[in-house]
Amino acid sequence: MTGGPLDGPIELARLVRPGELEELLEAVRRVLGGELAVYDPRGKLLAGSQDAGTPSRDLDHDGERIGTLAASGPQAAAALTLLADTLGLLVHHANARELAAMTHEEAMRLTFGELTEHNLRLQRAVARLEELDRLKSNFLATMSHELRTPLTSVIGYAEMMAEGLAGAITTEQGDYLATILSKADQLLGLITAVLDVATLESTPQALERNAISLSEIVASEVAQFASQADKRGIAIQLEIRGESVVLGDRKKLRQVVSSLLSNAVKFTPDRGRVGVALGPGPLSPGEAETHRAVQLVVTDSGIGISRDQVAKIFEPFFQVDSSSTRAFGGTGLGLTLAKAYVEAHGGRIWVDTTPGQGSTFIATFPLRLADQLRDEQALEERS
Ligand SMILES: Nc1ncnc2c1ncn2[C@@H]1O[C@H](COP(=O)(O)OP(=O)(O)OP(=O)(O)O)[C@@H](O)[C@H]1O
Ligand SMILES: [Mg+2]
Structure with a gap:
């Protein structure tokens, strides 16, 4: 920035607007009569009239000559003093105002600079993390x-x-x-x-996208687990309602169903209950049924999961009780995979559970209507 009060000569014309100068001269003239004029240090007329004669008074600010003043008429001396004093005050205030504004601007510029640098550092860190993740x-x-x-x-x-x-x-x-x-x-x-x-x-x-009937997969997986459950006195209740065609990967969908069923049977004591229901419902918990989705609900009367552990069960290799690894086997990847597969299909998975009473796992998938499917297949055939 140039010409500011911090780094250049004080410009009278910049600090006191011409209109303000004229008003001031007019006021003094009305009281004391005669003609008045204000010049800049180079002799240029800033306000008033040439008729005031040659400048006979300097206008100083902080020991620097910032202008000259001229007056004519019987009260010329008084007019000059009044004008010099009033202008001195005006310049002082304007200069102080400008200094404050500049200090504020400088502070803002510094803060902005710091923020920009901070942002750059963050951007670099994010890029590095993405690279590491890849x-x-x-x-x-x-x-x-x-x-x-x-x-x-x-x-x-x-x-x-x-x-x-x-x-x-x-x-x-x-x-x-x-x-x-x-x-x-x-x-x-x-x-x-x-x-x-x-x-x-x-x-x-990498996911395949075929029209898959979830009800077929669910029925066949329930049949797979029936004998194992039966041996422990656990009957698996199956209920299927409504449409269940989704667009996706048969193997991965089968693995989701198998993982939830295997857990339900595994973590339920002998003679407990396991229920599997497939039917329409919202895509996310608590959501109004705006999205058409199919819900797979697997309920058990098993050991349940405590509130502080429930957030971790979808993490890789996490098992609530490491001694259960010996009792129940498994590696703690079943739910991690199930979550990854469900989400890759555009669905959600969550659990509602009470320790000692049982758990309900809910996996949802966006439903494909028959005509929507036909449209998509037609599109694929054309491309
Ligand atoms: N229905 C359930 N009832 C009680 N606890 C459960 C249930 N399902 C999962 N859990 C808890 O969550 C943990 C993680 O489940 P997950 O299916 O990922 O692993 P796993 O069954 O132990 O091993 P894997 O599925 O790899 O064979 C389980 O070890 C268990 O502690
Ligand atoms: Mg499992």
Whole structure:
């Protein structure tokens, strides 16, 4: 900034507006008569009339000459003094006002500078985090591939030995091989799950999009778990209402249903109850039924989950009670995957639970109407 009171000569014309100067001269003239004039230090007439004669008084501010004054008439001396004093006051106030404004502006500029720098630092941090996140997902995906390949050989050779392809084996050897196979299978399942989460994180579009009847999947999964539940005196109640066609990935939808059912049966004591209901409902908890959605509701009369743990159960590898790992098995990835799959389908998943009384898991999926589906398929065929 140039010409301001902080770094340049004080400009009378800038501090006291011409209209103000003329008003002042007029007022003095009315009282004391004669002609008056105000000049800038270079001799340019700022206000009044040339008839006032040659300037005979300097106007100073802080020891600096900022203008000259002229007066004519019988009371010229008094008029000059009055004019000089009043102008001096006006300049002083205007200068103080301008100084305050400039100080304020300077403070704002500093704050703005700090904010801009802060923003830049944040932007850099976010970019770095995004980069790390991408690296993490890539790393997981690559690692899972690398881990699966040797494991497939372990399983293949163990199976061949178990089948006696490398010569007869004893019962004990057979038992050991069975253990190797079951643990290797468990490991393969785990690696596949990790790979799935990583793939969905890095490429959510990896999902297949077919018209899938959820009711078929639910009915067949309930049948799968029926005998296991039956052995423990648990009857699975099934209720299906209304439309249930969604656009999505059959394998992943099946895994969501299987995961919720497996948990319900696993965490319910013998002779407990498990209910599975599929029907229309809102897409999110508490939402009015504006979105057409289908809800999968899996209820159990099991051990329930305490309030402080419930927020964590969708996190990878989290299990409420680590001793339950020994009692119930599992790895703590079932719900993590279920949540990732449901959300990849545009749905939501949440739970309502009371310790000691049971849990209700609700997964929702946007419903596709038959005609909407036809439109989408027609669009796909055309493109
Ligand atoms: N229906 C339920 N009743 C009580 N607790 C549950 C229920 N479902 C899940 N949980 C709790 O949430 C934890 C995480 O569930 P999740 O399905 O992710 O893992 P898991 O069943 O332990 O292992 P996995 O599904 O990988 O075999 C469980 O270990 C259990 O503590
Ligand atoms: Mg589970």
